[in-house]
Amino acid sequence: MMNVVYFAWVRERIGLPQEQVDTNAATVADLVEELKSREDRYEAAFADISALRVALDQELADFDASLVGVNEVAFFPPMTGG
Amino acid sequence: MTVRVQSEPFDAGAELNRFAQGRNDVGAVVSFTGVVRDTDGNLQEMQIEHYPGMTEAAIAKIVQDATTRWGLADALVIHRYGGLTPGAPIMMVATAAAHRSAAFEAADFLMDYLKSRAPFWKKEITSDGESWVAAKDADENALKRW
Numbered sequence: 001m002m003n004v005v006y007f008a009w010v011r012e013r014i015g016l017p018q019e020q021v022d023t024n025a026a027t028v029a030d031l032v033e034e035l036k037s038r039e040d041r042y043e044a045a046f047a048d049i050s051a052l053r054v055a056l057d058q059e060l061a062d063f064d065a066s067l068v069g070v071n072e073v074a075f076f077p078p079m080t081g082g
Numbered sequence: 083m084t085v086r087v088q089s090e091p092f093d094a095g096a097e098l099n100r101f102a103q104g105r106n107d108v109g110a111v112v113s114f115t116g117v118v119r120d121t122d123g124n125l126q127e128m129q130i131e132h133y134p135g136m137t138e139a140a141i142a143k144i145v146q147d148a149t150t151r152w153g154l155a156d157a158l159v160i161h162r163y164g165g166l167t168p169g170a171p172i173m174m175v176a177t178a179a180a181h182r183s184a185a186f187e188a189a190d191f192l193m194d195y196l197k198s199r200a201p202f203w204k205k206e207i208t209s210d211g212e213s214w215v216a217a218k219d220a221d222e223n224a225l226k227r228w
Contacts, residue, residue: 008131008203009214055201058136074133078217081161081202082116082173082193 002031002067006045007076010052013045028054029063031073045075053078083149083157085141087132089164094174102156102178110182112189114175120168124208130163130172133201137161144195152188154179159192161202194224 002025005018025031032049035042046052054061055074067073086092094115102108118128145157154177161173175192179185204215 005133007133007201008205055133055136058133058139060199074136076133076201077203077214078222079198079201080204080215080217081200082197 002070003072004031004035005072005074007074009077010045010075014041023067025067027063027067028056028061028065028073031067032063051077083142083145084159085138085145086160087134087137087141088160088162091162092160092171092174094171097158097160097174098176101158101176105155105178107180108155108178109180110185111176111178112182112185113177114189114193116172116174118166118168118170118172122208124210125168125206126209127207128166128168128170128172129205129207130166131203131205132161132163136201140200141196144192144199147195148177148188148191151191152177152179152184154184154188157188157192159196161196161200163202191228194221194228197221198225 001020002023003018004021006014006016011017023031023034025034032046036046049063053076054063056065056070057072098113102111141159145159148154149157156178158176166172175189177185177188198217198221206213206215
C-alpha cells in the first residue's frame with residue numbers, strides 16, 4: 001500500500017488530502033496513469049503533469065522516478081513560499 | 083540555526099533583537115520580512131497550506147546550504163501557515179556573518195529558495211472569489227543565479 005498525499009488545487013480537484021492506494025506501479029508516471037484511469041476527478045487533477053511536482057518520502061523527485069521502497073508519494077503544484 | 087513553521091503571528095523586531103546575540107564574531111546581521119500584500123484592494127485573507135514534515139526538512143536543508151556556502155554564524159527562518167490577513171507578517175529570514183556581503187547574499191539566496199523549494203501554497207480569498215497563487219517563471223529562474 002502506498003500513502004498518496006495531495007496539496008493545494010490537486011487536493012481540491014481530487015477531493016481528498018490523502019489516501020492509501022493499492023498499487024504495483026513501478027514509477028511515479030505509472031501511478032499517475034493508474035489514478036487517471038480510476039475516475040474523472042483524477043483525470044482532471046493529472047491532465048497536465050508539467051503543471052505538477054512530486055515528492056517521494058518528502059523529497060522532490062521526477063515523474064520517471066522508481067517507487068521501489070517508497071512509502072509516501074505527494075502531488076502538488078509548483079510551490080509558492082516566501 | 084533556527085527554523086520555525088507556525089500558524090501564530092511573530093514579532094519580527096523582537097526576533098531580530100534576540101537573533102545572534104552574544105556572538106562577538108558577527109559583524110553583520112541582515113533580515114527580511116514578508117508581509118501579506120493586498121494588490122487589488124479586495125483581499126480578505128491569504129490561506130497558506132504546507133506539507134508538515136517536508137516543510138521543516140526542506141527549509142533546514144536550504145539553511146544548511148546557505149550556512150556552509152557563506153560561512154554564516156547563525157541563520158533564522160520563520161514561516162507561517164493558515165489564514166493571514168492583509169498586512170500580517172508571513173515569514174522572516176535573518177542571517178548573521180562576519181561581513182555584510184555574506185549576510186546579504188545568504189539572505190537573498192534563502193528567499194529565492196524558500197519561494198520555490200519550500201512546500202507552501204498560497205490561496206487568495208477576495209471579495210470576488212478565491213484563487214491559488216501561481217508560481218512565477220521568474221521565481222524559478224531566480225534559482226539559476228546561485
